[in-house]
Amino acid sequence: MIVLWxxxxxxxxxxxxxxxxxxLRNKAHLQRPLQKIACSxxxxxxxxxxxxFVLIGLLDSVHFKSNxxxxxxxxxxxxxxxxxxxxxxxxxxxAPFSAYLYSKETLxxxxxxxxWGFPRLKFGGSHLQNPDAELLSDxxxxxxxxxxxxxxxxxxxxxxxxxxxxxxxxNLFKNTTLKAVLAVFLLLFSISYMLVDLSSYYHVLGTDKxxxxxxxxxxxxxxxGLVIGSLTTMIMLPLAITFGIMAxxxxxxxxxxxxxxxxxxxxxxxxxxxxxxxxxxxxxxANHAEDFNSLIVRxxxxxxxxxxxxxxxxxxxxxxxxxAETLKLREMEYVQAAQxxxxxxxxxxxxxxxxxxxxxxxxxxxxxFSALVxxxxxxxxxxxxxxxxxxxxxxxxxxxxxxxxxxxVVWWSLLASFVFMxxxxxxxxLFADSVRNAFDPRRTEEAG
Amino acid sequence: MHKPLLQVQGLSVAFKDERVVDDISFDVYPAxxxxxxxxxxxxxxxxxxxxxxxxPSNAKVSATGIKLQNxxxxxxxxxxxxxxxxxxIGFIFQDPMSSxxxxxxxxxxxxxxxxIHFNASTAESxxxxxxxxxxxxxxxxxxxxxxxxHQLSGGQRQRVMIAIALAGKxxxxxxxxxTTALDVTIQAQILALLKSIQAQTGMALWLISxxxxxxxxxxxxxxxxxxxxxxxxxxTRGFFNQAQHPYSLKLLAALPAxxxxxxxxxxxxxxxxxxxxxxxxxxxxxxxxxxxxRIVNYVRAVDGVSFKLEAGKTLxxxxxxxCGKTxxxxxxxxxxxxxxxxxxxxxxxxxxLTGDALRQxxxxxxxxxxxxxxxxxxxxxxxxxxEEGIKALHPDIGVEQRxxxxxxxxxxxxxxxxxxxxxxxxxSGGQRQRICIARALAVAPELIVCDEPTSALDVSVQAQxxxxxKNLQQQQGISxxxxxxxxxxxxxxxxxxxxxxxxxxxxQGGVEQVLxxxxxxxxxxxxxxxxxxxxx
Numbered sequence: 001m002i003v004l005w006x007x008x009x010x011x012x013x014x015x016x017x018x019x020x021x022x023x024l025r026n027k028a029h030l031q032r033p034l035q036k037i038a039c040s041x042x043x044x045x046x047x048x049x050x051x052x053f054v055l056i057g058l059l060d061s062v063h064f065k066s067n068x069x070x071x072x073x074x075x076x077x078x079x080x081x082x083x084x085x086x087x088x089x090x091x092x093x094x095a096p097f098s099a100y101l102y103s104k105e106t107l108x109x110x111x112x113x114x115x116w117g118f119p120r121l122k123f124g125g126s127h128l129q130n131p132d133a134e135l136l137s138d139x140x141x142x143x144x145x146x147x148x149x150x151x152x153x154x155x156x157x158x159x160x161x162x163x164x165x166x167x168x169x170x171n172l173f174k175n176t177t178l179k180a181v182l183a184v185f186l187l188l189f190s191i192s193y194m195l196v197d198l199s200s201y202y203h204v205l206g207t208d209k210x211x212x213x214x215x216x217x218x219x220x221x222x223x224x225g226l227v228i229g230s231l232t233t234m235i236m237l238p239l240a241i242t243f244g245i246m247a248x249x250x251x252x253x254x255x256x257x258x259x260x261x262x263x264x265x266x267x268x269x270x271x272x273x274x275x276x277x278x279x280x281x282x283x284x285x286a287n288h289a290e291d292f293n294s295l296i297v298r299x300x301x302x303x304x305x306x307x308x309x310x311x312x313x314x315x316x317x318x319x320x321x322x323x324a325e326t327l328k329l330r331e332m333e334y335v336q337a338a339q340x341x342x343x344x345x346x347x348x349x350x351x352x353x354x355x356x357x358x359x360x361x362x363x364x365x366x367x368x369f370s371a372l373v374x375x376x377x378x379x380x381x382x383x384x385x386x387x388x389x390x391x392x393x394x395x396x397x398x399x400x401x402x403x404x405x406x407x408x409v410v411w412w413s414l415l416a417s418f419v420f421m422x423x424x425x426x427x428x429x430l431f432a433d434s435v436r437n438a439f440d441p442r443r444t445e446e447a448g
Numbered sequence: 449m450h451k452p453l454l455q456v457q458g459l460s461v462a463f464k465d466e467r468v469v470d471d472i473s474f475d476v477y478p479a480x481x482x483x484x485x486x487x488x489x490x491x492x493x494x495x496x497x498x499x500x501x502x503x504p505s506n507a508k509v510s511a512t513g514i515k516l517q518n519x520x521x522x523x524x525x526x527x528x529x530x531x532x533x534x535x536x537i538g539f540i541f542q543d544p545m546s547s548x549x550x551x552x553x554x555x556x557x558x559x560x561x562x563x564i565h566f567n568a569s570t571a572e573s574x575x576x577x578x579x580x581x582x583x584x585x586x587x588x589x590x591x592x593x594x595x596x597x598h599q600l601s602g603g604q605r606q607r608v609m610i611a612i613a614l615a616g617k618x619x620x621x622x623x624x625x626x627t628t629a630l631d632v633t634i635q636a637q638i639l640a641l642l643k644s645i646q647a648q649t650g651m652a653l654w655l656i657s658x659x660x661x662x663x664x665x666x667x668x669x670x671x672x673x674x675x676x677x678x679x680x681x682x683x684t685r686g687f688f689n690q691a692q693h694p695y696s697l698k699l700l701a702a703l704p705a706x707x708x709x710x711x712x713x714x715x716x717x718x719x720x721x722x723x724x725x726x727x728x729x730x731x732x733x734x735x736x737x738x739x740x741x742r743i744v745n746y747v748r749a750v751d752g753v754s755f756k757l758e759a760g761k762t763l764x765x766x767x768x769x770x771c772g773k774t775x776x777x778x779x780x781x782x783x784x785x786x787x788x789x790x791x792x793x794x795x796x797x798x799x800x801l802t803g804d805a806l807r808q809x810x811x812x813x814x815x816x817x818x819x820x821x822x823x824x825x826x827x828x829x830x831x832x833x834x835e836e837g838i839k840a841l842h843p844d845i846g847v848e849q850r851x852x853x854x855x856x857x858x859x860x861x862x863x864x865x866x867x868x869x870x871x872x873x874x875x876s877g878g879q880r881q882r883i884c885i886a887r888a889l890a891v892a893p894e895l896i897v898c899d900e901p902t903s904a905l906d907v908s909v910q911a912q913x914x915x916x917x918k919n920l921q922q923q924q925g926i927s928x929x930x931x932x933x934x935x936x937x938x939x940x941x942x943x944x945x946x947x948x949x950x951x952x953x954x955x956q957g958g959v960e961q962v963l964x965x966x967x968x969x970x971x972x973x974x975x976x977x978x979x980x981x982x983x984x
Contacts, residue, residue: 332822333817333819333822333823334822334823334824334825334833336778336783336815336817337815337817337823337824337884337887338836338840339783340781340783340810340813340814340815341810341811341814341836341837341840341841341887341890341891342806342807342808342810342811342837342840342841342891343836343837343839343840344807344840347840351825351828351836352825355825355827355828356825356826356827
C-alpha cells in the first residue's frame with residue numbers, strides 16, 4: 001500500500017469529520033436540526049448522491065503497487081476493479097455504444113482487397129457478429145438485464161434490512177423520506193450496475209483521442225474534483241475565519257494589518273500566482289527526480305500544490321464578508337451583555353461571534369466548493385491546472401474543446417464531464433441549502 | 449347618524465392555518481377619528497393592510513363586505529385599486545425612516561403622488577407640494593423641498609409622510625402607530641398637526657395605536673382588538689368611564705400613569721450609604737476631518753454628569769432620544785470608553801480598574817437592554833445564556849450547582865425551569881426580557897442599569913416586568929439606574945429622577961417633585977407633552 005500526500009489529507013479529513021460527529025452526537029441542541037435534515041427529502045437525496053461520489057473518491061484514494069505486467073505502477077482500488085475499462089483502449093475516437101471507430105482507415109478485407117471505411121473496434125462490441133443488425137437489441141438486452149440485476153440486489157437488501165429492523169420500529173417504512181431515499185438509491189444503484197455491466201462489452205461513453213474509455217476518465221475525475229473542492233476549502237477556511245473575525249472584532253491595528261494583507265493579495269492576479277507556484281513545483285520535482293520517480297507521485301504533488309495555492313488566493317472574499325458581519329455582531333447587545341458579565345474576549349469570539357457567522361461560512365464553503373471544481377476546468381485550459389496526466393473534468397473538457405470544430409462533432413467527452421460535474425455540484429448545493437435552513441434558528445418557521 | 453365612510457364586515461385574514469384577524473366588523477364615519485387599539489400581534493396593522501390590499505400574497509383574506517362610500521372594495525380589480533390607494537385612502541406608516549425613499553428629494557416624493565392622481569403639470573404640482581409642506585408646518589418649505597430624507601429629523605420626516613398621504617386629498621387617512629418611533633415632545637406636535645388637518649379638511653382618521661392615553665386625546669370612538677377579534681367598540685368617553693369587556697379593563701388597569709407617584713412613600717434606607725457616586729462623567733466622540741484625520745471637534749454625548757444613587761433605590765434617567773442617556777449607562781459599565789470623570793461603586797474607583805480586577809468588579813454592576821430580541825445570542829440555549837456570567841466569574845462552581853442556580857434564577861423571574869433547554873426565539877418579548885433579567889441576576893449584582901427595558905413591550909407585559917423588577921428590589925435590595933423616555937413608567941418605579949438634555953443633567957430630585965412640580969423649562973415641556981387620559 002502506498003499513501004500519496006492527497007490520500008493522507010483526505011483520510012485525515014474523513015477522520016476529523018468522524019471524530020467531530022462522535023463528539024457532537026450527544027449534544028441536545030444539535031439533535032433538532034439534525035432531525036430536520038433527516039426529515040428533508042431534498043437533503044437526504046442529495047446526501048445520498050454526495051455519499052455515492054465520496055465513496056468512489058475514497059476507493060480511488062487507496063493506492064498500492066500493482067504487480068500486473070510487472071510494471072509496478074501505482075494503482076488504486078478503483079483502478080484494480082475497473083481493470084477492463086482501464087486496459088481496453090482503442091486506437092482513437094469512438095462514439096458511445098459503437099462497434100466502429102470514428103475515423104476511416106484503409107481496411108484489409110478477407111478476400112485480400114482493400115477498402116476505405118470504418119474499422120471495427122478492438123473491444124467495444126467485439127462479441128457481435130454483425131453489429132449493424134445486432135447492436136441495438138444487444139445493448140437493450142444487456143441494459144435491461146443489468147438494470148434488473150441491480151433492482152433485484154437492492155430489493156434483496158431492503159427485505160433483509162426490513163427483517164432485521166422490523167422488530168424495532170414498525171412505522172419505519174411508512175416514512176416518506178425513507179421511501180424517497182430508497183427509490184433514489186434503487187435508481188442510482190441499478191443504473192450504476194447497468195453501466196458497469198454494459199461497460200465490459202461496450203464503451204458506454206465512447207473513447208477519446210488516444211482511445212481511452214471516457215466513462216473511466218469521468219469516474220477517475222471524481223476524486224480530483226473532490227480533492228480540489230475539499231482540500232482547498234480546508235486550507236482556505238482557517239485563514240478566512242481567523243483573520244476575518246479578528247479584524248472585525250479587535251478593530252484598530254489588527255484590522256489595519258489584516259486588511260492590508262488581503263488587499264495586497266487581492267491585487268495580485270490569481271492566475272499569475274498559480275502559474276508561478278506550479279512552475280516552482282515542477283522545477284523542484286525536476287531537481288529531486290529521485291523522490292518523484294513515478295508519474296502518479298508527480299501529478300499528485302502538483303494537485304496538492306494547486307489546492308494549496310488556490311486556498312491561499314481564495315480566502316480573501318470570505319474573510320472580507322466575515323469581517324463585515326463581525327463588525328455588525330460586535331455591536332449586538334448580547335455581545336455587550338457578555339462583556340458586562342466579565343466574559344473574556346477570546347471566549348466571546350468563540351461563543352458569540354463564531355457560531356453566528358457559521359451560516360456565512362457554510363454557504364460560501366459550498367459555493368466555493370462548486371466554484372473550485374469549475375475553476376479547475378478553467379485552469380486546466382491554460383495548462384496551469386492539474387497535471388495533464390491526471391484525470392480531471394477540466395482536462396476532459398480541455399481535450400474535447402479541441403474537437404468541437406470537427407465534423408461530425410465529438411460530443412461525448414464534453415457531455416460526460418458536464419453531467420458528472422453538474423450532478424456533484426448540484427447535490428452539494430442542495431445539501432448545503434438544507435443544512436443552512438436547519439441550522440439557522442431564524443429560518444426555522446420557513447423551513448417547516 | 450349619517451352613513452359610514454368605510455364599512456368593514458366579517459373580515460378575516462389567515463396566514464397558513466393561523467387566523468390573525470377573525471371575523472371583525474366596524475364602521476368609520478366621515479370626519480370622525482376612529483381608533484383601533486390593541487397590543488402587538490393583535491392583528492390591528494394587518495386589518496388596515498388588508499383593507500388596502502397590501503398584504504403579502506400568502507395571506508388569505510375573506511370578508512362579507514368592505515365598502516368605501518357604497519363602493520364595494522372587494523370587487524374592484526387590482527388595476528383600479530391604485531386609484532383608491534393614495535387617492536381615496538391615505539396611509540401613514542410607523543417608521544418614517546424606512547418609508548421614505550432615501551435617493552429622492554422630499555419634493556419629488558410628494559409630487560409623485562400628485563402627478564399620478566391628478567395629472568398635474570410640473571409647475572402645478574410644485575405649487576401643490578409647497579402648499580402641502582406649509583400645511584404640515586415644515587419650516588422653510590422652499591429650502592426643504594430640495595432636501596433628501598436623511599437631512600430631516602424624525603419628526604420632520606413624519607410630517608413629510610403626512611404630506612404625501614394628504615397629497616391625494618383622501619377621504620380617509622389611516623395612521624398606523626404614527627408616533628411610536630418619535631420622541632414624546634414631537635409626538636405631541638404630530639398629533640396636534642393631525643387634529644388640525646382633520647379639522648381643516650374634514651377627512652376621517654383611522655388611528656391604529658397601542659397607546660390608550662394617546663387615543664383618549666384623539667379618538668371619537670375606540671375599538672379594542674385582542675387576538676384578531678374586536679372585543680369592544682365604544683365611544684371614547686364611554687370606554688374610559690365604563691369599559692365592559694374584561695380585556696379592556698385589564699388594559700386600563702395596566703396603564704401606568706404619571707399621577708401614580710403622588711404621595712409615594714419614600715423608602716428610607718436603613719443606613720444611608722451611597723452605592724454609586726458619579727462625578728463629572730464625560731463621553732466625547734472625536735470628529736475627525738482632513739487628510740491626517742485630525743480631531744477637529746468632539747461630539748459631547750455625555751458632558752459632565754454627576755449624581756449619587758443609594759443602595760436599594762431606583763434612579764430614573766429621563767430624556768429624549770439622542771440626549772446621551774444610553775451612552776451614559778454603557779459608559780458606566782465600561783462598555784463604551786469614557787473621556788473623563790470618576791465612578792465610585794462602594795467606594796471603589798471603577799475607572800481606574802483594568803484587566804482581571806475590572807472583570808471581577810463587573811459582577812457588581814449589570815445591564816438589561818431595550819430590545820430583548822437582540823440581547824441574546826440566538827444560537828445558545830437559555831440555560832447557557834444565564835449561566836454564562838457564572839462560568840466567566842466563578843469558574844470554580846461545579847456543573848450541578850450551576851444548573852441548580854439557573855433553575856433558581858428562572859424561578860425568581862417566574863419562568864418554569866424547563867425553559868433552560870430552549871432557544872431564545874421560542875419566547876415572547878416579555879419572556880425574553882425575564883430571561884435577560886435572570887442573566888443579569890446570575891452574578892448577584894448590586895446595581896442594574898436598565899436601558900429602556902420596557903419600551904419594546906406591550907402595556908400589560910410592561911406592567912408585569914415593572915412589578916417583577918420592584919419585587920426583586922424588595923427581596924434583594926438591588927439598586928436600579930433606570931433609563932427611559934416614558935415618564936409614566938418613571939412614576940411607577942423610580943425613587944429619584946434625573947432629567948438629561950443634550951448630555952447634561954438639567955434637573956434632579958425626588959420623583960414626586962420632578963414630575964409634579966417641574967422647575968426646568970425642558971422638564972416642564974417633557975411633562976406637558978405626555979398624553980394623559982382626559983375625557984371630560
